[in-house]
Amino acid sequence: MYHPDMEKGDRHTYDGYIKALTDISRAIASDLFLEDLLKLIVMVTAKVTEVEICSLWLVDENEKPPKIKLKATQSIDPEYVKDRALNLNEGVVGYVVTHKRPITIKNVLRSKRFKEKEMARKLKLVSMVGVPLQLKDERIIGVLNCFTATPHTFSKTEINLLTAVANQAALAIMNTELMLKAQVIQEELESRKLIERAKEILVRRRGLTANSAFRWIQKRSMDSRKSMRAVAEAILLSEDLGYYSSIPHALKKDPK
Secondary structure, three states, X not given: OOOOOOOHHHHHHHHHHHHHHHHHHHHHOOOOOHHHHHHHHHHHHHHHHOOOEEEEEEEEOOOOOOEEEEEEEOOOOHHHHOOOEEEOOOHHHXXXXXXXXXXXXXXXXXXXOOOOHHHHHHHOOOOEEEEEEEOOOOOEEEEEEEEOXXXXXXXXXXXXXXHHHHHHHHHXXXXXXXXXXXXXXXXXXXXXXXXXXXXXXXHHHXXXXXXXXXXXXXXXXXXXXXXXXXXXXXXXXXXXXXXXXXXXXXXXXXXX
């Protein structure tokens, strides 16, 4: 991205963005929760760009039809941090997602595409740039927005560097989500193993069939308001301690 003819101001911008890329790259190898990672991305970006507000929106494929939702901002103004969601064909963020390219607006109050003019007036926001969070397979998972409090024309250098930050952020976000999914799958596998072992004990101790043993654990789970894993762990613990007959007592509802 750096070119020998880069102006001094651009060089300063370049150095700052490299620092941002480094910080976000470190996050890829960390065990940050997704919420903390998103906060880190907007804080680092806002510091580098020296903008009034930086916000990060993510596409929610679980919604039908899919929506794009505000997930993080460094702003503490309640007018901006409130929950917001848009359809993929709405507003600036929707445009960036569907067209897969950055957008700049010199004055958001005069833009037909910008939908949140009342919020912009209250917070005195003027110019903005929105860049897609794009993965290597060209899939767009979100949008990174930056707003200024004074009129500003974002240079090609700024847009290119901000795009690099956004793409690195997309990689970090996807990595965190994959780690979370892997953790959930691992926990589900462990739960299944525990339930299978508990079923074997019930089959041996009570002469139940495998299906009946599963239903027994399921009913205990519902009656005691505990997870099936917790019921299975109680069965295994009672078996290990030689107190199998105490299992029903161990699964009583928690006192209110």
